[in-house]
Amino acid sequence: MQGFRLGSIFGFEIRIDLSWLLIVFLILWTLSAGLFPANYPGLSNATYFGMGLVATFLFFASLLAHELSHSLVARTKGIPVEGITLFIFGGVSRTRMDAEHPDDEFQIAIIGPFTSLVLAAFFGLIAYIGTNAGWSVVVTGVASYLGTINLILAIFNMLPGFPLDGGRVFRSLIWKYTGNQKKATKIASTSGKWLAYLLIALGFWELFGSALLSGLWLILIGWFLYNAAEAGYEELLIRTSLEGVKAQEIMTPHPETVNADLTLQDLVDKYFLSRRYQSFPVTEDSHPIGIITLNQVKDIPREEWIYRTVRDAMIPTDTGVTARPEEQMSQVLEKMQESGVRRVLVTQNGSLKGIITANDVAHWLRRQRDLGNQMG
Known part of the structure; x- marks a missing residue:
């Protein structure tokens, strides 16, 4: 709403x-x-x-x-x-x-x-x-x-x-x-x-x-x-x-990342327009520091894209958009809802292990339903 x-x-x-x-x-x-x-x-x-x-x-x-x-x-x-x-x-x-x-x-x-x-x-x-x-x-x-x-x-x-x-x-x-x-x-x-x-x-x-x-x-x-x-x-x-299911079971492992210093114009041209993804993990020195979505970019005036960077628009990891691989999906879903971007980064010891989006959850549930129907 x-x-x-x-x-x-x-x-x-x-x-x-x-x-x-x-x-x-x-x-x-x-x-x-x-x-x-x-x-x-x-x-x-x-x-x-x-x-x-x-x-x-x-x-x-x-x-x-x-x-x-x-x-x-x-x-x-x-x-x-x-x-x-x-x-x-x-x-x-x-x-x-x-x-x-x-x-x-x-x-x-x-x-x-x-x-x-x-x-x-x-x-x-x-x-x-x-x-x-x-x-x-x-x-x-x-x-x-x-x-x-x-x-x-x-x-x-x-x-x-x-x-x-x-x-x-x-x-x-x-x-x-x-x-x-x-x-x-x-x-x-x-x-x-x-x-x-x-x-x-x-x-x-x-x-x-x-x-x-x-x-x-x-x-x-x-x-x-x-x-x-x-x-x-x-x-x-x-x-x-999803009871008892862990983040690592649903996440998409090794997602494509973008550099924090990339301009928003390059991000749009080289990633959003040429990939099927609506979001990307943001890294600096190979460490995840945030997540950038298409909506974050759209909120910034187009004329500013040529000099504004991903770092300016991203959602930092310290705002609750990360989860541990062993974390229960019930907790992950709460984080996805609270973050407002419906995505979380799965990290461990400062390294990016994967990403979970609403589509990942939907696909996992669909597979479970299909397997359950076949087994039934």
């Missing part, structure tokens, strides 16, 4: 995906031009806009609280959390690993809907007290909406379809009963796909019933849920397939 950094809360980086801006506009428009005028007639357009603005802000604050609860519990379980990203379909906590025990998975998953229920009760109580006390509908209307939307959020997230919170709770229960995380994930993912089919079907039903906007949203949410369910299971398959 692309976006920008908003700040940090409790040490968790908060990022806003660009798609989030679309949903902010849609919710603000729906509330200020539709819901609030229909429910509370007689107010000025400026008042409706103010109500919509506050309600939209507090809604996303509620989403953030939901995701923060997941992240805080994950942290107590020893699971590293990089941060939280808000995007068009809500939010997601970016963790470096999954729970290793079903009880931990259950607690991490259940806290989100519980937080939403607490928020629903809180805003519902404000609406109830305010209504009986004669407060302005500007306050009670916003509170009522937030109570309702948080209740809907809690109920929707508890549907038993992976990777929704309810799907993760469902997976944790099956995992605890069977002792098999892979089997539990497959069942929960299948449940997620069927839930996606149902949402898409309901979306088309809404479309035929002239509810264009809600129908489109149901279809989009169903489509997103289907892809997320499939991706979640594939991710687990990759991780379990």
